[in-house]
Amino acid sequence: MDLIDIYIQEVTRRLPEKDRDDVSMELRSTIEDMLPDDYNEGDIKEALAKLGNPAVLANGYMDRPMHLIGPRYFEIYVSLLKMILPIAIVISIISTVAEHLINYGGGTELNLMIDTVVNLIVRGIVGSFEVIVQFFFWITVIFAIIERADVNKGSAPVTPRSKQWTPDDLKKLAHIPKKRSISKVDVFGSLLWTAIWTSLYFYADHYVGVYLGSENGVQLQYPTFNQGVLLQYWPLVLILAGLEVALALYKYIAGQWTKGLAIFNMAVQLIDIIIMIVIILNPNLLNPGFIAYIADLFIVSTEGVSTSIVGGVIFIFIFFGALSVYEGFRKAKIR
Secondary structure (H helix, E strand, O other): HHHHHHHHHHHHHHHHHHHHHHHHHHHHHHHHHHOOOOOOOOHHHHHHHHHHOHHHHHHHHHHOOOOOOHHHHHHHHHHHHHHHHHHHHHHHHHHHHHHHHHHHOOOOOHHHHHHHHHHHHHOOOOOHHHHHHHHHHHHHHHHHHHHHOOOOOOOOOOOHOOOOOHHHHHOOOOOOOOOEEEHHHHHHHHHHHHHHHHHHOHHHHOOOOOEEEEOOOOEEEOOOOOOOOOHHHHHHHHHHHHHHHHHHHHHHHOOOOOOHHHHHHHHHHHHHHHHHHHOOOOOOOOOOHHHHHHHHHOOOOOOHHHHHHHHHHHHHHHHHHHHHHHHHHHHHOOO
16 A cells, blocks of 8 residues: 555545545545656655645544634633633632531530531532532533534634734734723632622522521521522523623623623623512512511511512612623723
8 A cells, every 4th residue: 555545544534434435536636636747755755745644634624623622712711711710619618618617516626626627628629629520521511512613613713822923913903901901800700709699599598698506506597588489580590690601701802891892791781680670579589587587686577678678689789780881881982
């Protein structure tokens, strides 16, 4: 078997069975066109060298990439891993510590305290490792899907730093005022906040409410919300969390406030306010035991407590949502 046959074999063996014959004939014709009439082994090697690595050439014939995460998305993929994984670990550690503090019996024996601390450390390490594996897996899956669904496979990387830099690239860039720019800290804070409130929402009956001391230590006695009612709205909450994550990623990629980003931020804030108002207006949302405790504590009616909480929450969401929209458009206009 000569070099041409071996080269064609190395290309076609990496392709689906149904495509091998057509590619083989096309490739053989291409190689023969590159050779002179009276060719020798040196001419064959030169032609094959121009075609390049068989594995790379095979990738060009594929409808899908042979790599999991290609160069077009690799830098942003790594950057997001560095940003999101610490957030997930922090949430995992906070949840573990909170669970142990709530369930801690309050014993003062040295052995009991040492066992509790050791158990807390072990649970924190194990929980963090599980979170890392889960987030790494799902982020990789998402980017692998994006890689294969991308219609611009031959385009430049999403981040300009991944391509060959030349001074001419500076002509394509504009100076970004400091007050208009979006730092990684801002994006990190947005993702962290989304992770915190989402965790609290789905485990509100474990963490949100009135804590009172007892023989078994400090425990949650009166949860603020009825968890069953909260879970009725889980599709809306997941949509909202997804929009907030998308907004944070938009900020990260854009790197500065623009009119388009400000409009998208306004849309997210509006949806946020509408969803939260729908949830908070549910008459069964607040736990009767929590309302009765607060009413007795401040010597007011239960109706007054409910009205104050609902009104206060709605005001807070509208105020901070409007403030975010205003700041977005204000920063987008800075020159």
